[in-house]
Amino acid sequence: VLLGKKSLITAAKRTLGDLEPDQRREVGGHLNEARATIEGLVASRRTELEAATRAVRLEVERMDL
Incomplete structure (x- = not known):
């Protein structure tokens, strides 16, 4: 909505x-x-969300072990 056509x-x-x-x-x-x-x-928010997603995935993988 902010940047589209x-x-x-x-x-x-x-x-x-x-x-x-x-x-x-x-x-x-x-x-x-x-x-x-x-x-x-x-872009900044996307980077933050991607980092948070990676952190959660790593935590889940650690718990699965």
């Missing part, structure tokens, strides 16, 4: 053509920055 950021990017060039540059930069921030947060 139907996201608010994508919808906002579609309206950039209606803006003046200076506004387009500024708003486009903010949208790109927001997208990069969201992507970074998602």
Whole structure:
């Protein structure tokens, strides 16, 4: 929902053509920055979840022995 084809950021990017060039540059930069921030947060959380999953699997394997 945050980064897909139907996201608010994508919808906002579609309206950039209606803006003046200076506004387009500024708003486009903010949208790109927001997208990069969201992507970074998602990647960070994914890494945390993968690490937690590995830890649980290792604990389960240890208990099975």
